[in-house]
Amino acid sequence: MSASVAIDDYLKTIYHHTEWQDERITPSQLAATLGLAPSSVTEMVQKLAAQGLVTHRPYGPISLTPAGEHRAAATIRRHRLVETWLVREFGYSWDEVHDEAEILEHAISDRLLARIAERLGNPAFDPHGDAIPDAAGHVQRVPFVLLGAASPGHVGTVLRVSDRDPALLRDIEESGLDVGATVRVTADGVLVYEQPLTLPAGAGEAVWLTA
Known part of the structure; x- marks a missing residue:
């Protein structure tokens, strides 16, 4: 892995954590999250801090600087546009695109990325509901609540389904829940269009609704 790619992966992971x-x-x-030794991460974080990309104190949490956030947003824009492109143009399912996008985000040119964005109509969200930063790094956000933290009676739109676990993502899709669906939370589960759904274990920590 090149140094530039490694830096982008660190910044992207830090950015993801607080989305x-x-x-x-x-x-x-x-x-x-990165599957690396703590000593390796400590060394890289020190390098990122020296480059003005993160702020950090020993053993404390890590924050992106404005420069780090801008670079992270650019990488995430590439990744999520590629995911959207693969789903819309090539028929990939939403649980298949993450690994492909991890490779392609580092390979395509800025010119091709611009053409992809234009062809897709400059989408604001990827297939999982994650916001796609615009060319300036800005994103659209609305207040949200994790499904598992929503109170019975809460009605909201599914904003996002985490792509961290492909198997769980497939199970959620097979249950009938999708981004954009209207959900009413009950004491026993959820209703979609007033029809009860049987969600897989773990869905409460992987689905976000409008607050």
Whole structure:
């Protein structure tokens, strides 16, 4: 892996961590997510800080600087546009696109990315409901709540389904739940268009609704 790609993967992971919750990522969490030794992560975080991409104090949480956030948003834009392109143009299912996009996000040119965005109509969200940053790094966000934290009686639109676990993603899709569906939370589960759904274990921590 080139140094540039490694930096982008670090910044992207830090950015992801606070997209759907407010707690900043710690070095140990970053190491676990990336599957790397804590000592390697500590060394890289120090390098990122020296380059002005993150702020960090020993054993404390890590934050992106404005420069780091801009670079991370650019990488995430590439990734999510590629995911959307693969689903719309090539018939990939939403649980198949992540690994492909991980490779292609580093391979396609800026010119091709611009053409892809134009062909897709400059989408604001990817197939999983994650926001696609625009060319300036800005994203559209609305207030949200995790399904598992929503109170009985809450009615909301499914904003996002996590793509972290492809098997869980497939099971959620097979249950009939999709991004954009209207959900009413009950004490026993959820109703979609007033029809009860049987969601797989783990769905409560992988689905986000409008607040």
